[in-house]
Amino acid sequence: MFTQLAWRNIWRNPRRTAIILTAIFIGVFSMIIFAAFSRGMADGMVDNAIDNLVGHIKVQHPDYRSDPDISHRLPDPNAITAELKSLLPTGAKITPRIRVEGVVANARETAGVEIVGIHPGMEMGVSFIGDAPMDGRLIEDGDKNGIVMGAALADRFQTEVGKKLVLTTQQADGETGSRAFRIRGIYRSEIEATEKAYVFISYTAAEQLMGEKNCATEIAVTLPKEYRNGRLAPLVQKCRDALEPYHVSVNGWKDLMPAISAYLAMFDAFLYIWFVVVFIAMGFGIVNTVLMAVYERMREFGLLKAIGMRPSWIVRMVLGESFFLLAAGCAAGTICGMAVTYYYGHAGIDLGAFAQGVKMWGMSRVIFPAIEIGDVVAANAVVVVLGLVVSIYPAVKAARFTPVETMRQN
C-alpha cells in the first residue's frame, strides 16, 4: 500500500508529473545520445589511428621506436612470426613490414617520407593501405620496382601513375642506396598528412633497397574484435613472455599511442562531468516539483502522523514517489536513447559539412554512435541516485510537519 499510495500521489497532478517526467526523459536521453556520439567519435579516431600502420599489437626492436633506423631491425622475423601464429587466437592477422625513413624524388621535387615495405595481400583489413581508394592499383607481392604514393604528395610532385620516382635511404650496411621505381598507384586517405607521410613498395623491393634479406623492422598484428580492448593486455603479456629470448619489445595499441590513450581517459572524465552538469539542471526541477507536491499535502502528512505513521515512513513514501518518477523517466529516456543510437549506429552520421576541420583531428567523416552499457548504466545511476538524494530534502520536510500545526490550517 505504500507503493500504491506513492503511485497514486504521482497522478494527483498529471501536468506536474508530465513536466517532471519530460525533464528526466530529456536528461537521460541527452546523456545517452551524447555518450554514444562521443564514443563513436572516439572509436572512429582509435580505429583510424590503428589503421594507420599501427595495429593492435606490434613487435619491434626495443630501440626502434626512439630511433627508427634499419640497424634496429628485428632478429629473425620468420621465427617470431611463427611464434606469434601459435600464440594468437585464430582470426589474428600477422604481417611483417620494413619501415625506414628516406627521401623520394623526381625531376621536380624531393620530400622526406617513410618508406614502407609491405606484403600487399596481407595488408587487407589490417592497415588503411590494404583497401584505400586508389588511382591505378596497389603493388603486388614481389613487384621489384613498383611504388604507391599518396595523392597529396603526387600533387606536389605533379606526377601520375606510370611515372618514375627515386627512393634514397640508408641501407642495412650503413651505406646510402638509391633505386628507381615506377608509380603503380596513387592512394587517397581521409587524412591528408597520411598521404604525404608514406610511400609503399613491396617487401621484396624493400629487401633489395636495404641490401638485406628479411630485414623487417616490425611485425604488426590485427586482432579479432573481441580481443581489442579488455582482453588485449593479457594477450600482449603472453606474447612478451614467449618472445623473451628474442629481446624484442611487444606493445599493445594503448602503449603504442599514449596520446590517444590519454585522450580516451580524459574523455571518460568529460563524459561524467557532462552527466553531472545535465543532472544539476534536472535536479533543481526535481527538488522544486517534489517540494511543491509536499507542501500541497501538508495536512495529509499531519494526518498520517496523527494516526501513527512514523516520520521515517513518510520519508520513505516521498522517496518512493520520486523513485517512480525517476524510474519511469529513465526507462523512457534509455529506450529512446538506445533506439536512436542503434539506428545511427548502423546508418552513421555524416559529418561531410565539417569534413575539412574533422580531417585535421584524425577523425572519421562518418561517425557511428556506439552504445556502451557502462555509459547507459552510469547515466541511469547518476539520475536515479542523485534524484533520490535531492528528494531527501523535501521528504524530510514532509516528515517534519507536525500534525497540530497542519490541522489548524483550515
Add this chain to the structure above:
Amino acid sequence: MNAVTVSDVSKIYTQGDVKVMALNKVSLKVDAGEFVAIAGPSGSGKTTLLNLIGGLDSPDTGHISVNGKAFEKMSSGDLAELRLTQIGFVFQSYNLIPVFTAEENVEYILQLQGVGKKERKQRARAMLDDVGLEGKYDRKPSQLSGGQQQRVAVARSLVSNPTIILADEPTANLDSVNGESLLQTMREMNEKHNVTFIFSTHDAMVMEASKRLITMKDGAIAGDQVK
C-alpha cells in the same frame, strides 16, 4: 487503572508577542469505557486538550499518561507507536487520504500495524459495515458525503482496536440527522467494544447523549458532571 490521566497540565501558545494560555492547570481522569463529551465556548481549549491527550503536542507543565504510560518518558517514536495501537483519532474535517478509497483509508492503518493483507481487507470491510457504509468500499472521499466521510474516519479510528478514541467535534460538519446517526454509531461502538470515547462538541444533542459532560472555560475545567 485510568484510561487517561491529566494532571496539572498547562499549555501556552505564543503568537507574535501575544501569549495565549490555552490550558491552565487542567486535571482530569477518565476511566476505561467512559463516553465523555467536552463542551465549552470557542477558544476554551477543547482541541488543545484532545491533542495533548493524543500526544500530538506536548504540555508546557504537568503530566499526561494513557493506559498507565507517562508521556514525558516517551520518545516521539514511542508516541507514534502509541497512537498507532492504542488511540484512534477523528478530526473535525480532513480526516481521509484523498487518493485512497474508503476501504483503503481504513485498511491503511492496519498495514502500518503490520496486519496481513487478507485480514486487513476483512476487518476494514466489517468495520465499514458497522458504521453503515456497506457497499461504499470503493468510493474515494470526494465521492462521499460529509457524514459518510466522518463515518469512514470513525471506522478508521476503530479498526485498529484502540482503547481510546479522541474525536474533535466529529458532528460539527454534519446536519442533525447525520450527526445523530453518527453519534448512535459511536455509542454502539462504546458499548460493544468497551472503547473509551472522549470528544469535544458544541452540539447540545451530543452533550445530551454523553454519559459524562465536562465543561471548559478559558482553558480550565468549569464543570464535570456524570449522568
